[in-house]
Amino acid sequence: MFELDMRSRKPIYEQLVDKMKELIMNEVIKPDEQLPSVRTLATELTINPNTIQKAYRELETQGFIYSIKGKGSFVNPNNQIKDLEKIETVKKELEKLVIEALYLGIPASQLIKLIEELDASKGGGDSDD
Known part of the structure; x- marks a missing residue:
C-alpha cells in the first residue's frame, strides 16, 4: 500500500495518518471503502498494531474515517x-x-x-x- 520512513524523526503513526489522508484525498481509497484491519496492516508494514490503532483513531477524530464495531474502519463519504x-x-x-x-x-x-x-x-x- 505504501512505505513508511523508519529513520524519520516524525512518529510512525503521524506518517501513517498523512499517507492515509493522501490516499483518501486523492480518492485512491474511495468513500465507504473498508480500510485494512489493524492486524493486517500491522503485519504488512511490520509495525506494532497499537501504532495502527492510534493512526486510525486520529483519522477518525479528524473525520476522514468512521468505524463500525465488529466490521472495521471505512472512509468517510461526508x-x-x-x-x-x-x-x-x-x-x-x-x-x-x-x-x-x-x-x-x-x-x-x-x-x-x-x-x-x-x-x-x-x-x-x-x-x-
Whole structure:
C-alpha cells in the first residue's frame, strides 16, 4: 500500500495518518471503502498494531474515517463540509507562513515558483488557468 520512513524523526503513526489522508484525498481509497484491519496492516508494514490503532483513531477524530464495531474502519463519504473547514484552516496557516517567509526576505516570485513546482509534482489543480 505504501512505505513508511523508519529513520524519520516524525512518529510512525503521524506518517501513517498523512499517507492515509493522501490516499483518501486523492480518492485512491474511495468513500465507504473498508480500510485494512489493524492486524493486517500491522503485519504488512511490520509495525506494532497499537501504532495502527492510534493512526486510525486520529483519522477518525479528524473525520476522514468512521468505524463500525465488529466490521472495521471505512472512509468517510461526508468529507465535503469538513473539507471546507479544513481548507479554511490550511489557508490561515499558509497565510501566516507566507507572511513569515516574506518577512525573512524570501521574494514572492520564489514562493510562487515553489507553489507551482509543488503543484506540478503532486499533479494538483487544473493546468488551463
